Amino acid sequence: MEPAKMSMRTTGEEDADPGKQDGDPDTLPKSQSYLDFLASLTGASISRDSQEMPQPSTPKGAHRSLGSAPSIHLPHMQYVNHFAVDIGGSLVKLVYFSHHGEDRDRKDGAEQGGSSDVIAGAGGRLHFVKFESRRLPQLFDFIESKRMHILEGAGTEGGGAKPIVKATGGGAYKHVEDFSSRLGLELEKVDEMESLVTGTNFLLSVIQDEGFTFWKGKKDYISIQNDSSDLFPYLLVNIGSGVSLLKVDGHNQYERVSGTSLGGGTFWGLGRLLTGCTSFDELLELSTRGDNSSVDMLVGDIYGGLDYEKIGLEATTIASSFGKILMNEDKSLEDYEPADMALALCRMISYNIAQIAYLNAKKYNLKRIFFGGFFIRGHPFTMQTLSYAINFWSKGEMRALFLRHEGFLGALGAFLMYEEGVSSNIIRTLSERRHSRANFVERFSIQAKHYSPPPQAQDSQVPPGPPQRAHSEKSWVEKFMQVGRLSAGLGGKDDPPSSPDYAAGVSEYDLWGAETNSLSSGLEVGVLHVDPSLYQFPLLEDPSSYEPSVIDISMDEEQRSYWIGVLERQIPSTSEKAMASLGETEEAKQKCDAFKWMFGSHLEKLRKEPQVYGKFGLSEILEMREECLRECGFKDVYLRQKKSENEAAIKVLPDLLAELDAMDEPTRLLSLIEGVLAGNIFDWGSQACVELYKNGTILDIYKQARSDLKSRPWRVDHFDAFRAKMLAHTAANRRYRRAIILVDNSGADIVLGMLPLARELLQRGTEVVIAANSLPALNDITAQELRQLAKQAGRVCQVIRGGLETANALYKKYRTMPQVQPVTPASPAYSPLYIIENGQGGPCLNMRRVSHDLAMAAEGADLVVLEGMGRAIHSNYTTDFACDTLKLAMVKNRMLAETLFNGEIYDCVMKFETMRGGLSAHPVTT
């Protein structure tokens, strides 16, 4: 066979007549054979076709939906910023909300098969930044630079009234005049304790992996029920400059039960005097290298090196903090190691706070103690000290818990307290969904301050100087690219003259003196993306224990090192594809460099600090890669690939359908499943497959895969049970009412695998809902692409065309994702085929946050089909759904096959799980 020849024939074919009936060979276009198609694919994938592809018409908005508008709309404006501040004795914490215009409001009247201007998911981002209180001008510069003080669309235009900003902490009283004169803002005071509790309850209720225990370097995240019923009561110990202890009994129920003046300010104040450290982080770092026994008087110092056994004190227990100093009268401050004093001080403060916390927890019978405030700073040593002390005092009965957003509790609480007025829409979004985890996704953007510029930027003659005050809305990637362009002599006419603001790698945070909450050894706080259009998938059997990733690389060292290695090795090939997608321009090259650096940095960070992003599995890391591509300006890297594979596959669909229709039912069912599994080999995310495509042997591999499929059993093979159920359905006049099919790749996978399977279900009277990605990821098909593709398939398949038409009519009627329709004599001739978005932009599926349509579609669904290695194996392989479930994939990775199935690369998996209690399908009600 000659691939080139075959591929020429492929491109010469005409489209089918849309009016032709399904499966009628005479009326079908002259199409390729199945193997011709494979040959054409080989040609398509290895050719270096330089023809420009059209720009992706994918939406800018993260999420689209055809369902009814969620009740929440954000303000109709291009750009909104809103913020609240917590001005403490040591630090100012700022929480601000940005809405970047890309999340546009939806338009009504969408039709199934949708148009590209229907965009749902009005949302935004919550950012967390802090400044030192003594550097208030930097805070003002930052606010000004982000134009936060203008509060666009806040309803104050022309009214003369000053925009109001919620503020808590002592500075809300102290700095009223400064905010007014410098920024023209009026501070509205919010109670500090109320803010703390509101912020903490919000975080623990909606942020995944917010609270955790810390013991000997290991963080264990606690899970809180979605309704936070198991959260209360708890003790909140906020260690700021001073310390407050609050007993929290419910969402608005709390009491400040105690406090102490020996807090973070004491540690930092005394520490600075004793050690000469000039930064807090330096003091913390120093404490890790100290030996407190040179400063602290230990039990052993008093008892001649012995334990005081009778009262259970070991010789190494501190008897008197800093007491040893009195034993060495001739020594002065210089004779003590700064590190020893830093450690003794850290222990003194921490143990004292822990003891007061323990006593209060005991008094009020509270088992959980959460520690917050910036004193902790995600610092392992401080957390271990507090954990040790709580364990020690409570004799193991109580646990110290920590919060990832530890320092921002009050500021976030103040932000959440806006009710009416300036930001009512934003606040409504937050408060109505306050307990819905689906709406809050934390994303970790590598900050430019960690960036070391590429050689050309370093070589550039960009002069150092003060930061440019007039802030632009440019992302750091854009700034970086501008520097690159300038240094490469490519400065465009829109580019500003070289200025330090555009110096590669200088983040706005560095420029304005702000910090994010990251300490190299500590926890990272990301940007909280608020998306009101996401929902938890209602068919999850046990939502509270649901984990999207089957393999948690933050916990398993072997898996971590393997997967990080795999993804690192893929960076060059991904960049190459990314570059080609933009055309090989200088700008594309710079975006590519940014991507390489950005994703590479994440991987490096994970390698060094596995728990830096909380629980982190393959699902998250693969999504992060897509996020990095998007952040660096790549909209759809595999667009060209997807298009050519789709075009090739659609041409052979008629032949395939005709072949299938000629088979008896049991043979057809097997052939359909084989088609899905074989089609799933077209995966541009698998290094093994990409290597195969490069060598031009895709045809052999595919043929091999298909022939291997013939030799059942597959690695996981529940086909017989599935077939039995399908055959029984027919025989007993029962059927699935609605199947939700979560599809994977473009080309053969969707066209020759999944669409024929969907068609089979439609023919059996099942309503079919196909959910595809909202945003591109690898070569996965997007919902928008699939709508076009399905229309094309409809030209050669009446069942598909009729299905789309029925779905459209129902969609128009209900103006939302319809419920399962009763079957009556007046029912349309064809079962509906809905094509919706899944709400996601990665190659895996997080069922905790799916689109509105997908959540609606679940109502009455009795079959869920998950397809592909990402969606059915990396994520969800062990997930139980509250209905029959089919998981189908080819495993294109050796490690995964070995880990999960003791199998080999290219193994096939067909897992069929039936609901407990047997047949879940429903009788036909005609």
Ligand SMILES: Nc1ncnc2c1ncn2[C@@H]1O[C@H](COP(=O)(O)OP(=O)(O)O)[C@@H](O)[C@H]1O
């Ligand atoms: N960069 C920093 N500068 C000063 N103090 C810091 C820094 N990082 C952490 N800290 C610690 O955090 C404490 C302040 O915590 P915070 O929760 O912000 O309280 P407050 O609202 O009283 O300022 C300081 O007393 C110090 O112990």
Ligand SMILES: CC(C)(COP(=O)(O)O)[C@@H](O)C(=O)NCCC(=O)O
């Ligand atoms: C990203 C993927 C999950 C996509 O697989 P698919 O869902 O398309 O079957 C998969 O290609 C993958 O795990 N790739 C990385 C591992 C490797 O190169 O083997």
Ligand SMILES: [Mn+2]
């Ligand atoms: Mn895929």
